[in-house]
Amino acid sequence: MRASSPKIGERTVRADISFLKDRFQAPIKVSREKGYHYTDREWRLPTIPLTKGELFALTLGARMLEAYAGSAYAPQLRSAIGRLAQRLPEQEWLDLQQLADERLIFRAGAETHLDWEIWQRLEDACREKRRVWMRYRTASRGDQVSERELDPYLLHIYRGTNPYVIGWCHKRQEVRWFRVDRILALKTLPETFEIDPTFDPKAHLAMIFQHEAGGIPRQVRIWFDAQTAPFIRERRWHPTQVIEENPDGSLILRITVRGMNDVKRWVLGYGRGARVLEPPDLVDMMRQEICEMSRQYVDEEP
Template identity: 30%
Template sequence: MTKTSLLIKMIKLLRENPGITVLELSKSLERSERTIYRWLREACRGLRLQIVCKDGGYYLADDEQTRRVKLTSQELLALSLSLKASPFSEESPIGKWASSAWRKIRDASPWQDLQTMNELLEAYSVHLTAPKAQNGILPGIVEAIEHAIESRRRVRALYRSQKSAKVKEYTLDPYGVAFRRHAWYVVAFSAEHNKVVQLKLIRFISVSETGETFVPPEGFSVDKFFQSSWECWAGGEPTTVKVRFSPRVAPMISEVRRHPTQVIRAQPDGSIIFEVKVAGIQEIAIWIMGWGKEATVLEPEELREYVLEHARGMVEAYSPAQSDCSPHYVSESEPVSLSTVSAMQDSQ
């Protein structure tokens, strides 16, 4: 085989096997490693190819024309559904990037493939539980947080606390943002809490830079921060939770992997023991209580007491004594004075 043929074969190997080593090229082309190194240099200088080496492997960085990817109608469908899902809405921190990416993909795709994709859209649907906020995120908040994360700028933020129902001022080092369950959260170190916290993006009232910079902890990642959470609440002490689910709902629980640490043990009576290690107990307690009498907490005792306390509260709320106390209802058609509303609030 001529040198030219071998060079063409080498380029083909580089293109089809990203990260291929000189030793592998040497064996495939039946030439010495020294010769392969020389040919790689010749390909870069003579043929003006961009060949890069990373971690011992070689990659061919083609020009823009040869890098162009041909997507099928089904692949376009998957991208369209993904990039138009609620986490990528206009209000999300990455919404504008998702919209821009889809426009570029759409404009570079053949008309016939887009037509087929639109026909396929009638048969597929993706809906995530991300309800649209009543008033939306305040203007400028997303951009301010985004800039602080990218430039590592400390910020001072006014935030509406759900727990205390008060507006508080926090000094934050924003590490990143995350979409969990149905909302976007800012993950940041809070000077007031002296720890990394998660704050709901929609509750920010204002964000301004302090002029100071920060350095994130080495090895920190948003995914690691949430790795022990049940769904979206992070930061609690990792706790082992065991729940018995009745035979009636055991198949539904078993068919889904809800958490990377979960272990399911089948029982002789058809029930299952569901075991998982999560941060804190309150969030998983809400999920457990949603299964009603079909779920029984086995451990920890703290979680058993938490669920039992709420169960007693529900029984009390539905007791005959409480049912006799009719709540105040006002018809929308009836005019109500401010004094009437005030009196109703005072009586509750």
């Protein structure tokens, strides 16, 4: 390693060597016999130069994804982060791991039982645009099991813990969502497909409140009392949301979404602090649900 080229000065070479040693801990020594040389013939320049801060951010991202998306990606994440960490001094890497493990803790809600093999097959099917056959359990119909063929458009992890595959359902002849952890069996079929050119993933997701994809987009207005309103103001619940403030501290949240069942369940979570104003059919759904709930709280034992 000598500055023999007339286009490269000795000062430039020395600066480059110092950079390699300081930034990448390159095992470079100098001697009269060999000049500048690597003491470790197996050492290679990292293909992805990362700072300590960048590697820490990746480590946190891995912890977060593992916490919220489950253990499906855990082995791959740990392997990738470990390889990237090889360029850091061992003690610095141990310090980063300790900080990530003990000072920043991510906790998800209820865990799902995700079959990693099914998830991987869906990833491959999305990438290769291959149709799949599946046996699916529908929780809202008393765990009824059905068989379907699906053109999987994309995978979507909602709120970090709910894994969905979104695609064209040949049984229903429309774009539908399916919880991946409710797929009991999956086969990749030889048929290929093309994604509907009118399907825009971002626009599709923007019209859904949580994960109910059926129906046409409709405006929903919900009133929240003054005690509940601060909890509504502090978040952006939907891309279409508009908040109307009232003089008494209450507010009205306006959103445009497709499914009403998810909205109903969400509003019920705020108890008497929330009231649906429109559309009329959602108001009726709320009344019916509240009446049926009240019957469950009579003095008689169930």
